[in-house]
Amino acid sequence: MKYDVVIVGGGTAGCAAAYMLGKYGKKVLIIEKNTFLGGSMTSSLVTPMMKTSENSINNEFLTTFIEKMKKYNSAITYSDGNNGWFNPQIAKIVLDELMKESNVKVFYDSVLDTLDISLRHIKKIYVKSKMLSTPIEAKYFIDATGNCDLGFIANCNFQNKSNENQPTNLRFMMAGVDTRLFADWLLKIDNDRNVTTVAEVDGQVHLSTAYTWDNDKKWALKPYFDRGVKDGIIEDEDRNYFQIFTVPNMPDTIAFNCPRIYFEDNINPLDVNAYSEALIKGRSAILRLSRFCKKYFKGFEKAYISDIADSLGIRTSRRIVGKYVYTINDLKSGKKFDNCALISNYPVDVHSNKKDNSVLEHFMQEYQLPIEALMSADMDNLFVVGRCLSADFYSQGALRIIPSCFSMGVAVAKFLNNIL
Ligand SMILES: Cc1cc2nc3c(=O)[nH]c(=O)nc-3n(C[C@H](O)[C@H](O)[C@H](O)COP(=O)(O)OP(=O)(O)OC[C@H]3O[C@@H](n4cnc5c(N)ncnc54)[C@H](O)[C@@H]3O)c2cc1C
Structure with a gap:
């Protein structure tokens, strides 16, 4: 089996990347361990989406998803203008339909097992599916597993410290x-x-x-x-x-x-x-x-x-070391980048266990994320989208919301469309 792009994890960011790549005519496969798409949106019942900046970019998947959900009366625009209130059960059906429309193949109930690497390239992955370990080849791989399982198995470097967790x-x-x-x-x-x-x-x-x-x-x-x-x-x-x-x-x-x-x-x-x-x-x-x-x-x-929920809602776990490691200072200063993958103004949302010191630090200004924060520093054909991106602990606390994960998927799809 040979694909242009294999996406491991058919969750929030993975679906956005897959849909766009499929629309660009690429041969795309999603490997998903659940029996439905959507990841945290469906298996962890995370709804509604948080509202993002009016100047946000790479919104194509967000718009398509919401429009289709609205056709099934399963999304609304709330009174504060947030159009991201959605029904997680109907989302499973809509995501199936969107992948079909863009000719994306999905393997459900399939978990990444091992892989072959040569000269900083992932050549093949092996996926455990119905007890068989199936080899799958692709030119590019996208890790959209939330926990960065593909990057981990590929022995990539991570930036986590033991005290950098959220409840x-x-x-x-x-x-x-x-x-x-x-x-x-x-x-x-x-x-x-x-x-x-x-x-x-x-x-x-x-x-x-x-x-x-x-x-x-x-x-x-x-x-x-x-x-x-x-x-x-x-x-x-x-x-x-x-x-x-x-x-x-x-x-x-x-x-x-x-x-x-x-x-x-x-x-x-x-x-x-x-x-x-x-x-x-x-x-x-x-x-x-x-x-x-x-x-x-x-x-x-x-x-x-x-x-x-079938799955525990995990706010943060592994964060890969990418070609660019995004920091809280980049976010606070609103640093501008040439290859901007997303624009947001969602605040830093880091939960703690302590009384009187719970969540959310507000910045009114917008910030940008560069596409290089979605590229592995160790593997030349590996991209990482979603909450396991290359960002430090505090900036990840702002970047992990659903609309931003969608934008990451779309940004990587556009980048790959230009080079494939
Ligand atoms: C408690 C909680 C509340 C939140 N509230 C909000 C909110 O109100 N609004 C908002 O916008 N955001 C919210 N978020 C943030 C947001 O939901 C997540 O950060 C985002 O959905 C993560 O997207 P992702 O693509 O990184 O991962 P996911 O959407 O989780 O997708 C990962 C996918 O990879 C699959 N997978 C994992 N490992 C493998 C493997 N080895 N092989 C094959 N498949 C695999 C999983 O099954 C899953 O489908 C919340 C998060 C949490 C935890």
Whole structure:
């Protein structure tokens, strides 16, 4: 089997790269370990997308994806102008359709196994698929695995330090919620609209609200969480991060961006013990949080857990050493680059375990990422897109959002189209 480009990982950034390369007429294969595309967007239930800069570039895949999702009533533009509220189940179908439209071949249930390298070139990869190890050749490879598995197996260099981790989340959904009742109740208790938003979009009630155990905001839900802990319904650490959203075309459903899984010494998501323990801990917290919502929130009386993410939501793990290592100083200074892959103004979003020191550092200005941060320094035919790009810990905290991962995929596809 010989391809122009093989993309390992059919997630957020991988799908964007594959779709564009397919549209350019290249022979493209995606190797995906799940049985569906979308990666964190679908298997970790990460929705909605964060809003990015109005001057963002390489948006072709974002626009195509959202337009198609809207045709199935499964994406909306929220009241703040963010067009990235989407339904993760329908996303699986839409991504299948988009890959078919651009003639991209997908191998599901297939995991990267080993590879052959010669003179700084990956020649062949071997993929475990239905117990067979199949050799696959390509001119170029793109690592879109999130954890940079291809770069790791190719023995590339990484920049991680042991203390550079963020907490993980195991997201879930509850259905059977009377969202109108819940929205009215939220507006009543959060009467200065401090952290709550409610809007009616395309005939569905939409909302978002949040609570963290930090004291930096007037959290309307704080008294309920305090009572929940006092009554023994939830544990203290269940309060570390709570964030919820409605989902387009799921009118009775609330998506939870929590529990945030808390370990005293943080978690290394590449360690099988820590990863497995986090899943177990997360599922047990989901049970407590669901009982808590049913007991204290109006509109949740008949609600039930309808979905638990298949994969843990990992914010950061391996980051490759690329031809350019992007830094927080580049980001803060808004440094300009000739070969710009993306433009964004999303803030640095690094989660910590500590009370009073949780997330988000705001910069109002835009920043640019050079394409060289998506090229391996060690392998001449390897590109890296998504959260495992060549960026330092803090700048990666700003670059990892879904629209930026899409732009990385599109930028690499355009670059490869010019040289293939
Ligand atoms: C808890 C949490 C909340 C977040 N909230 C938001 C948010 O609200 N909005 C937002 O815009 N962003 C959010 N993000 C960030 C964003 O979702 C991710 O950073 C982004 O989706 C990562 O994209 P990716 O392409 O790097 O990886 P992924 O989308 O995870 O794709 C990786 C793909 O590679 C596959 N894969 C992995 N290893 C192999 C292998 N060895 N062989 C074959 N296939 C493999 C996986 O199955 C997966 O499909 C959040 C992230 C987390 C963790």
